[in-house]
Structure formats: structure tokens, C-alpha cells
Amino acid sequence: MNSHRPPNRSPRAIRSFVLRQGRLTRGQQRAFEQYWPQLGIDYRAQPLDLQALFGNAHPVYLEIGFGNGESLAAMARDNPHNNYIGIEVHGPGVGHLLMKLEEYDCSNVRVCRHDAVEVLRDMIPDRALAGVFLFFPDPWHKKRHHKRRIVQAEFLDLLAKKIRPGGVFHAATDWEDYAKHMLATLNASPDFHNTSSGGEFVPRPDYRPLTKFEQRGLRLGHGVWDLIFERE
Numbered sequence: 001m002n003s004h005r006p007p008n009r010s011p012r013a014i015r016s017f018v019l020r021q022g023r024l025t026r027g028q029q030r031a032f033e034q035y036w037p038q039l040g041i042d043y044r045a046q047p048l049d050l051q052a053l054f055g056n057a058h059p060v061y062l063e064i065g066f067g068n069g070e071s072l073a074a075m076a077r078d079n080p081h082n083n084y085i086g087i088e089v090h091g092p093g094v095g096h097l098l099m100k101l102e103e104y105d106c107s108n109v110r111v112c113r114h115d116a117v118e119v120l121r122d123m124i125p126d127r128a129l130a131g132v133f134l135f136f137p138d139p140w141h142k143k144r145h146h147k148r149r150i151v152q153a154e155f156l157d158l159l160a161k162k163i164r165p166g167g168v169f170h171a172a173t174d175w176e177d178y179a180k181h182m183l184a185t186l187n188a189s190p191d192f193h194n195t196s197s198g199g200e201f202v203p204r205p206d207y208r209p210l211t212k213f214e215q216r217g218l219r220l221g222h223g224v225w226d227l228i229f230e231r232e
Ligand SMILES: C[S@@+](CC[C@H](N)C(=O)[O-])C[C@H]1O[C@@H](n2cnc3c(N)ncnc32)[C@H](O)[C@@H]1O
Pocket: 016, 017, 064, 065, 066, 067, 068, 087, 088, 089, 090, 093, 114, 115, 116, 117, 135, 136, 137, 138, 139, 150, 211, 212, 213, 214
């Protein structure tokens, strides 16, 4: 089990995250010990058999950077006929999600602690996903850090490979400049079309619970922009 180790880092890759240190609470530690063997996915450069992983052929949605996992756990509890793969690099967040899955008695979520870009590239079979969720990715406010934003043309090419035709990419952010960047980058992709009738943003759909990061932003008066694009 490598759940407690930081994700592999190759020296030159540009990452969308900085690995924050953080100790696991006792509850998170216990959840790791108890549930990682059943619900954890250790990174290896080999495609997963998703039907074997979940024991059924339900649609699979993947969330990148679920934070503390509260909203992923709620979504999974409310949609038992979907499967979910949650990916997050921050250990305490992973532990928190495992505790929530226990509380909700959810069996339709698998959890990976690794760089989501590498997991998508190496472990997800092509056209396997019904959707990818990216809720409140690190905005990297400063211009010199914009290259660290996860939404880039190359990232969309990777998503286009992994999302099946008719599947969705749903992103949300509370940073207007990043929202505009996402919109422009998605509009430039030949592989996706906007589901918004106005060609821009959509209201938050009922299936997306408010996230922890979002609630903090809302308290500070931030706006929220949701984008839902469909794979051609
Ligand atoms: C701003 S937080 C938002 C968390 C959560 N979605 C929310 O709304 O509360 C962004 C999260 O994405 C994670 N993250 C960023 N890049 C990632 C990557 N490439 N793979 C996995 N997790 C990533 C970070 O560790 C962080 O927890």
C-alpha cells in the first residue's frame, strides 16, 4: 500500500498542485487502515479494468482534486447507479473522504492519491468515462503561474481520449479570469461543444453539491462559474 507516500514527482513536470503537508487525524488514519485495501487505487502505469474494479458496468465519473471529498461523497450517496473515481493528492483530504464513505455506506467510489493527469493518462482506458468533474481547481492567480493551471489544450486532448462520446466535462471555478480561460480553451477544442444555450456558463446543476472551497468563497462574496461541455 503506498497511500501514505507522496505522489511520484518527476523533476521537470509542471504540476497543477503544490503538495501541502498535513497530518492525518486519528479518524483519517483509521479510515485509511480500514478502507484503503477495499476502496484505494494504488498508482501503476497500467490500465484499470473498471468493470472488475466496481463489480458492475454502471457509468463511471471521475473527479479531479476532490479536496476533503464531502461533495463527492454526497454525490455518490445520491446517485447509487453511478460509479465514481476520486483523485486527490492531499492525504488528509483522502482520509476525510474515506470516513465520509463509511458514514454514508457508499460502495460506488474508488479513491486514488496521485497526480490526476498521470492517473488519467496511464490508468484510465480510452472512452471509458461518462464524465470528468473539476470543481474549484487551484486558480494560480499570478500570471507567471498560469502555466500551472490544469486546464490547458493538452489536458483537454487527454480528456477527449478518456471521455466517451456524449460524456461530459464539468468544471467550476470562483475565479473569473480562470473561468474565461477555461471557456476560451474549451471553445478552441474540436472535441467538445458547450451545453450552455448562451454559449458561456451554466447554472450549477442539482447533482453538484456545494464544495468546501466554494462555500468559503461564497462567504467572501465570490461569484461561481460552471461550465459543462459535451464530448463530440
Ligand atoms: C482549491 S482545492 C478545491 C478542492 C475541492 N474541489 C473543493 O472545491 O473544495 C483544489 C484541490 O485540487 C487538488 N489537486 C490539484 N491538482 C491536482 C492533480 N493534478 N491531481 C490531484 N489533485 C490535484 C489539490 O490538492 C486541492 O486539494
